Amino acid sequence: MINIPRVRQGPLRALGIRLALAITLVLVTVAAIYTDREGYRDLNEDGLTLLDCFYYAVVSLSTTGYGDITPVTPHARLMNVLFITPARVLFLIILVGTTLEVLTDQYRNSLRVSRWRRQLKDHIIICGYGTKGRAAVAALLETGYDKSRIVVVESRPDGVRQAIANGLVVIEGNATRSAVLLEADVKNSKAVIIATDTDEASVLISLTVRQLTAGQVRIIASVREQENAALLKQSGAHHVIVSSATAGRLLGLTTTAPPLIDVVEDLLTPGQGMALAMRSAERAEVGRNPRELSTLAVALIRRGKVLPLGGEQKLMIETGDLIVYIRDESSAVDVAV
Structure with a gap:
């Protein structure tokens, strides 16, 4: 199921409002008939009870009209002309309007999904919207990445609701299944970020993505244990981040060299202090030593290899x-050497 964010009233709330209006209309009609019950005649000719009034109101508003209860006095007939008939039309509008809205909503959603698929290209797929998945999305948005080009694949209902609330496109399903990844158009994606809660799921997702894309899509994965990093790379992941090992190193730095952890946090936090960035080499810079640049260069990436x-x-x-x-x-501005 594809969930595209939009501003709309909840379906249960909309249905509840229509149901309340229909019930209120029936009750008002019953009250009007019961007040003027002397002007009606039924087949038994023993007068209308409250149940008879409910019965007549329901069959009249639903346009069934069995004819076993009829208005006979001018006042009752005038009540039918001025109140019962408009109430009948309004009742039908409520019922038919609900059906039409459901059909229209389905058609509109189908159009929105088709339009979304036509515009989708070079997007990033986030498998899992837990703590790591949310942090990955936040990092992408902080660097200026377009939110419409981020697709979340999540199977947990609370994760789906949170991603939709954050304005993201969500594919509801298990990312280990090929059909779910194809719904996210994984073949035309730019990268797949695997941020699941278990290493086993990360390996299965990586294998599935590699099989579907023939290794043409970059896979970035997170694992909990260092021993599973090699297995994940063998499964097709281009980059593997070991969360437990990374956390352990940061804890060690905090103990032995506390200022270093502040520098690391500063580099990883966009929008304040220092930040790592990457750009293409300009023509005038070709042939020069990177240390001679006005910006503080720390590495070169040449044909996918870090130097x-x-x-x-x-x-x-x-x-x-x-x-x-x-x-x-x-x-x-860039930090000068």
Whole structure:
């Protein structure tokens, strides 16, 4: 099931309002008939009871009209003309309107899904909307990534509701199933981020994505245990982040070198202080030493391989290189060397 965010009234609330209006209309009609019950005649000719009034109101409003109870006095007939007939039309509008709204809503949702599929390209799929999935989405949005190009695959009802509330497109289902990933158009996606709660699910999702895309889509996965990282890479993941090992290293840094943890947090928090950034090398920079740039370069990425700038080795920038540098977020300028 594809859930595209939109502003609308809840279906149960809309149905409840219509049901309340229909019941209120029936009760008002019963009260009007019961007040003027002397003007009606039934087949038994023993007068109308309250139950008879309910019966006549229901069959009249539903246009059934068995004819066993009829208005005989001018006053009762005038009541039918001025009140019962308009109430009958209004009752039908409520019933038919509910049906038409359901059909219209389904048709409108089908159009929205079709339009969404036509515009969907180079999107990022987030498998799992727990703590890690929400953090990944937040990081993408903070870097300026378009929310409409993020697709969440989630099977937990609370995760689905939270993702929809945050304005994200959600595919409701298990990401280990091929049909669910195809609904998310995984073949045309830019990357798949696996942020599930279990390492077993991460491995299965990675295998499924690799099978569906023939390894053409980048897979970034998170695992809890270090021993499962190699298995996940064998399953097709291009990058594996070990949450337990990363947390352990940060805890060790906090103990032995407390200032370093502040630097790491600053680098990983967009919008304030320092932040890691990446850009393509400019033509005028080709052939130059990265350390001579006005920005503080920390690494080069050449043909998918990371080349650190530390040590005595002197690297020169080549055409097509990507420069990883530190940017000053607070002043929106690059940090000078």
